[in-house]
Amino acid sequence: MTTTGEWRAYLDLAHELADASAGVIMEHFRQPLQVIDKDDRTRFSPVTVADKDAETAIRELIRARFPEHGILGEEHDEENPGASIVWVLDPIDGTKAFISGFPTWGTLIALQEDDRPIIGMMNQPMTGERFYGHPQGAYLGAKQIHTRACAALKDASLFCTEPDMFAPGYERNGFDALSKQVVHTRYGGDCYAYCMLAMGFVDLVVEADLKPWDIKALVPIVEGAGGKITDWEGGPAGKGGRAVAAGDPILHAQALAVIQGAA
């Protein structure tokens, strides 16, 4: 098990990684960009120069400091496969928000031990907000943050990034059933929605079609703030796929029941 002294050292490095990546990324934010489509037109997935260069900068800093650690990221190949301590990186989560000039994207940096994320960071350089979570709590900058109580779906707000992220059938039916029971549903959140949940301004974030680097860093932030986050069957969320995050653990159980009832 990682000791407090060890994860504190990893957290210090995570702050350095966020600083370094912010410098690289902000040179490209709100500039005319050359966008390369990875997939076909219907699944618009832009990868910018900023994304690739920021991940390169982060990886160099990790390798220099902890060459034995694993690294898993969206933009480059896995390093040290099988390592117990692994950094999981998404330099720009919310690429559509980024290329549209919105300040709701973030740089996601997670550190996991044996598949369990123990440190998570979301850095938003334009607003100057840095959210992070670790075994002793969740923070925005120096300020500790907490989820809010919300024990009934009829009082809950629900976020997800976009309606098209749900496949027809199980995913679509589950999300729609939940959406009908909450007070309002809002789209366009990306990682920012999970951070607003951790701060106590959003009650539920329910998503699908996630990669591990889209979600891993958000687990310690949500859990450190007092919330609960799992996949749609109640298992660990960090592997990607489908996620249910709730600020109030009572609400989490209700949301899971509605989703599974609709399947």
Added chain:
Amino acid sequence: MTTTGEWRAYLDLAHELADASAGVIMEHFRQPLQVIDKDDRTRFSPVTVADKDAETAIRELIRARFPEHGILGEEHDEENPGASIVWVLDPIDGTKAFISGFPTWGTLIALQEDDRPIIGMMNQPMTGERFYGHPQGAYLGAKQIHTRACAALKDASLFCTEPDMFAPGYERNGFDALSKQVVHTRYGGDCYAYCMLAMGFVDLVVEADLKPWDIKALVPIVEGAGGKITDWEGGPAGKGGRAVAAGDPILHAQALAVIQGAA
């Protein structure tokens, strides 16, 4: 007709109104709020203390300086009905974004002459961004801004605030037909999406169910930056209802044709 000297004086006042309202609003942003539902649950329309107090502060400043001007706002009764020069106010456009802690809401301040908006301002106090347009251009702070060229729907990005803003039939069919032709559709924009269009990072914003104060201030910003904004039939957008904004006027004509073809 308003002279340049006159509208410059009105613009100076608009800056003062934005400063004053920001002070009132930011006392309440990211605080636990008492939310009052104006409508039923399915049309969640929160009005916060911040919204009402900010509009009161703005109205007092206008009355002190130009007591003969009309004032139309979301939160209080119309003043001086029938006046030629009218201020149109929405202290917090994007109330769902606001109560969810997101930085994508804005204070909208418009000045119209005989129904035509000649000055428009969108102020975002958290990010420190102030967008404004007038007969000589559009600006973010001191920097002049311009829309980008995008002459084909297949290359365009499309924004709107939420999918539920479109009524079944004409509105739903029109938006869906357009959405199928663009490279990607994104929700959760509010007034921020029009400003990103004015900056050249978004190509289309298409909405419905708008009140005059939701859209009036955005017209001089979009037009001042080189874009085109009308209702869904090509008439003035400022009256509310349905709006089509395009950064490239060529794209605007294409979008209108697709919407009307789907009706």
